[in-house]
Amino acid sequence: MIPDASVVRVLVVDDEQLIRSGFRFVLAADPAIEVVGEASDGAAAIDLVRAHRPDLVLMDVRMPGMGGVEATAAIVAQSNARVLAMTSVDSEEQLVRMLAAGASGYLLKDDPPERILDAVRRTAAGDAVLSSRSAEQLIRRAVETENGSGRQHAIDLVGALTARERDVARGVASGATNQEIGAHLHISPGTVKTHLEQVFVKLGVRRRGQIGTILERAGLGGTDA
Missing domain, CATH: 3.40.50.2300 (Response regulator)
Known part of the structure; x- marks a missing residue:
C-alpha cells in the first residue's frame, strides 16, 4: 500500500x-x-x-x-x-x-x-x-562571538551547519545575492532561501551581515559567488 x-x-x-x-x-x-x-x-x-x-x-x-x-x-x-x-x-x-x-x-x-x-x-x-530557550542560547552564543568573547563559540555555531548551509553562508558573507549563490552552487534561489533560513536559526542571527562576522571569527571566508 x-x-x-x-x-x-x-x-x-x-x-x-x-x-x-x-x-x-x-x-x-x-x-x-x-x-x-x-x-x-x-x-x-x-x-x-x-x-x-x-x-x-x-x-x-x-x-x-x-x-x-x-x-x-x-x-x-x-x-x-x-x-x-x-x-x-x-x-x-x-x-x-x-x-x-x-x-x-x-x-x-x-x-x-x-x-x-x-x-x-x-x-x-x-x-x-x-524551543524559545534553545533559540535564546544560540543567539547568546552569537552575541558573545560578536563581542569578541571567543573564537570557539563561532566554531561551534558554524559546526552546526550542514555542508550546503555552510556554502550558502559563505556566499552571503561574500556579499552575493540569493540568485548569485544559487547560480554558483547550481541550485534554485528558493532552495538557497530554505538553506539560509536554517543558517539564521543555527547561527542565532537575524541579519545577513552578522553571518560574515561569525564565519570570520570561525576562520572561514566568503566564496567567489
Missing part, C-alpha cells in the same frame, strides 16, 4: 515507554500525523527508519547504548527523514551537538502539546524549529 503523501509519518524514539506513549497520545490529536513505529534506542531507530521510511523522527537525545546524536547523524546520512530532537535537559552543548549531527529541530519534552504538534508539522514541511 502506498503511503498517503498528505500524512506525516512519524517514528517515536525514547528509552522510556511512558514518554513514547505520551507522544503517541499527543500526535493522535492530529489525523494528518501517523505514528509508524517506536524505538527505545538509537540502533533500533536506525533499523526502523530503513523499514518504515518515516518522514520525521522524534528523537530522544540521551538514551542507553546509541544515543540521539549518533543515531541522528546516521539517519540523516542514510535517509530523507528529518529529525526533531526532544529532550528534558536544557543543555547548550547538547543543542549544538544535535544540530551538528543534522537535527532539524530541538524542543523540550515539557513544551505544550500544541507546540509539539506544530513543530512536527513544520519540521516535516522543511522548517527549522527550536
